[in-house]
Amino acid sequence: MLDQxxxxxxxxxxxxxxxxxxxxxxxxxxxxxxxxxxxxAGSLPVMIAIGxxxxxxxxxxxxAVVLLVFSVGYAAMSxxxxxxxxxxxxxxKGLGRSAGLGAAALALLAYTTIQAAIYGLAASTMQSVVVRxxxxxxxxxxxxxxxxxxxAVLGYRSIDLGAKVLxxxxxxxxxxxxxxxxxxxxxxxxxxxxxxxxTPSAFLSGSPGIALMFAIGSxxxxxxxxxxxxxxxxPKRTVPIxxxxxxITIGVLYALASWALVLAFxxxxxxxxxxxxxxxxxxxATTEFLGSVAADVMMVxxxxxxxxxxxxxxxxxxxxxxxxxxxGFAPNRFMAVHGRHGSPHAGSVLQTVTAFLLVGAFAIAxxxxxxxxxxxxxxVxxxAVLAVMILTSLAIIAYFRRTGSDTRLWHxxxxxxxxxxxxxGITALVxxxxxxxxxxxxxxxxxxxxxxxxxxxxxxxxxxxxxRRDVETV
Numbered sequence: 001m002l003d004q005x006x007x008x009x010x011x012x013x014x015x016x017x018x019x020x021x022x023x024x025x026x027x028x029x030x031x032x033x034x035x036x037x038x039x040x041a042g043s044l045p046v047m048i049a050i051g052x053x054x055x056x057x058x059x060x061x062x063x064a065v066v067l068l069v070f071s072v073g074y075a076a077m078s079x080x081x082x083x084x085x086x087x088x089x090x091x092x093k094g095l096g097r098s099a100g101l102g103a104a105a106l107a108l109l110a111y112t113t114i115q116a117a118i119y120g121l122a123a124s125t126m127q128s129v130v131v132r133x134x135x136x137x138x139x140x141x142x143x144x145x146x147x148x149x150x151x152a153v154l155g156y157r158s159i160d161l162g163a164k165v166l167x168x169x170x171x172x173x174x175x176x177x178x179x180x181x182x183x184x185x186x187x188x189x190x191x192x193x194x195x196x197x198x199t200p201s202a203f204l205s206g207s208p209g210i211a212l213m214f215a216i217g218s219x220x221x222x223x224x225x226x227x228x229x230x231x232x233x234x235p236k237r238t239v240p241i242x243x244x245x246x247x248i249t250i251g252v253l254y255a256l257a258s259w260a261l262v263l264a265f266x267x268x269x270x271x272x273x274x275x276x277x278x279x280x281x282x283x284x285a286t287t288e289f290l291g292s293v294a295a296d297v298m299m300v301x302x303x304x305x306x307x308x309x310x311x312x313x314x315x316x317x318x319x320x321x322x323x324x325x326x327x328g329f330a331p332n333r334f335m336a337v338h339g340r341h342g343s344p345h346a347g348s349v350l351q352t353v354t355a356f357l358l359v360g361a362f363a364i365a366x367x368x369x370x371x372x373x374x375x376x377x378x379x380v381x382x383x384a385v386l387a388v389m390i391l392t393s394l395a396i397i398a399y400f401r402r403t404g405s406d407t408r409l410w411h412x413x414x415x416x417x418x419x420x421x422x423x424x425g426i427t428a429l430v431x432x433x434x435x436x437x438x439x440x441x442x443x444x445x446x447x448x449x450x451x452x453x454x455x456x457x458x459x460x461x462x463x464x465x466x467x468r469r470d471v472e473t474v
Contacts, residue, residue, distance in 0.1 A: 037305035045281035051211030053271035055202035064251025070419030075240035094395025105459030114381035120373030122306035189263030209429035393420035
C-alpha cells in the first residue's frame with residue numbers, strides 16, 4: 001500500500017523538466033504574473049475609488065508582510081521538496097495525497113480563471129489601444145485569439161525563452177512605473193509630500209477589505225518561485241532567494257507607486273477623482289507628470305504587461321498538469337517532455353485549449369470582457385489561491401513536525417502559524433466583500449463560492465478513488 005505522502009506513480013525516465021533558469025529569471029516570471037503596470041493602471045484606481053482611498057498603499061504593505069512571513073516556511077519547504085507542482089507537492093508532503101490533490105484542483109482553478117480574466121482585460125485594452133492609434137475597431141474576442149496564439153507558441157517552447165521575453169517586457173514597464181513615481185515625488189505631487197497613506201486611520205477608512213482583495217490579488221502568481229524549481233540551476237538556493245526577492249520587490253514597487261499616485265492628486269482629493277474617472281486615473285497622472293507621449297506609451301505597455309502575465313500563468317498551469325500526470329493523477333501523455341525544448345509541451349497545448357473554451361464561452365454569451373469576464377474570474381481566482389496558500393501553511397507545519405528534518409523554530413513553526421493566521425484573516429475579508437467583487441449578485445457569488453468548494457472536494461474524492469484503485473491492482 002502506498003504511503004500518503006508518496007506519489008501514485010514515481011517519475012519515469014525522460015519525465016524530468018530541464019532548464020537553467022536562475023534567480024533573476026524566476027523573479028521575472030513571478031513579477032510578470034503580478035503584472036505591475038496592470039496593478040498600477042488597472043487595480044489601483046479601483047482600490048482607491050471603492051476601497052480605502054488614500055490608504056491603498058498600506059494595503060499593499062499589509063499583503064506583502066503577510067506573504068513575506070508565509071514565505072519563511074515556504075522557502076524552508078523548498079529545500080525539502082523540489083517539484084514543479086509547488087503548492088500541490090507541499091500540501092501532499094504535509095497533509096497527504098487527498099488534501100494535495102484537492103489543493104492541486106484549487107490551484108488549477110485559480111490559475112485558469114485568473115488567466116481567463118486577464119485575457120478579457122488584455123483583449124479589451126488592446127482593442128482600445130488599436131482604435132486610439134487609428135486601427136480597425138475589431139471585437140475584443142479577436143484580440144483575445146491573437147494573444148492566445150502568441151502565448152501558445154512561447155508556452156510550447158522552453159522556459160528560458162519565455163523568461164527572456166518576460167524580462168524585456170518587465171524592464172520596460174517597471175522603468176515607466178519608476179519614472180512616474182520619481183517624477184511625482186521630486187515635484188512634490190499636487191500639494192506637497194505627506195505620509196497620510198501609511199497611517200492606520202487612512203487604511204481603515206472606507207472599505208479596507210476591498211483594498212486588501214485587490215492588493216493580495218496583485219501577488220497572484222507568487223507560487224511560481226517553486227513551480228520552476230526543477231528547472232532552476234540550484235533549486236535549494238535559488239527558490240528561497242527568489243521567493244524573498246520577488247515578494248519584497250513587488251511589495252515595495254506597489255507601495256511606492258500607489259503612494260505617488262495618491263500624492264499626484266493629493267491625499268484629500270484622490271478618492272473623489274478616482275470615483276469620477278477610475279479608468280483614466282493613472283493616465284491622467286502620467287500626462288501631468290511625464291507628458292502625453294508617456295501616457296500613450298503607458299497604454300501600449302499596459303498591453304505588454306497583461307501579455308507577460310498571460311505567459312507566466314500559462315507556464316504555471318502547464319507545469320501543474322505535468323506534475324499531476326507524473327504523479328499518476330492525469331493521463332501519461334501530459335508528462336511528456338519536449339525533446340528539443342525541454343518543456344511540458346502537452347500540458348501547454350491543453351492549457352491553450354482550456355483558455356480558448358473558457359474565454360470563448362464568455363464571448364458567445366456576449367459578456368463584457370472587463371465587467372464580467374475579468375471581474376468574475378478574478379474573484380474566483382483570489383479566493384481559490386488564498387485557500388491553497390492556507391492549506392500550504394498547514395502542510396508546512398505538519399511536515400516539519402512529523403519529519404523533524406528542519407528544527408529551526410521560526411522557519412518551521414512560528415512563521416507558518418503567523419502566515420496562516422494572516423491569510424485566514426485576509427480570506428475572511430475577501431469573502432465578506434466577494435459579492436461586491438463579482439458585481440453585486442448574491443446568487444452569482446454563492447454559485448462561484450460553491451464551485452470553489454466543490455473543486456477542492458472533487459480533488460479529495462478523486463485522490464481517494466485513485467488510491468483505492470491502485471491498492472486493488474497491487
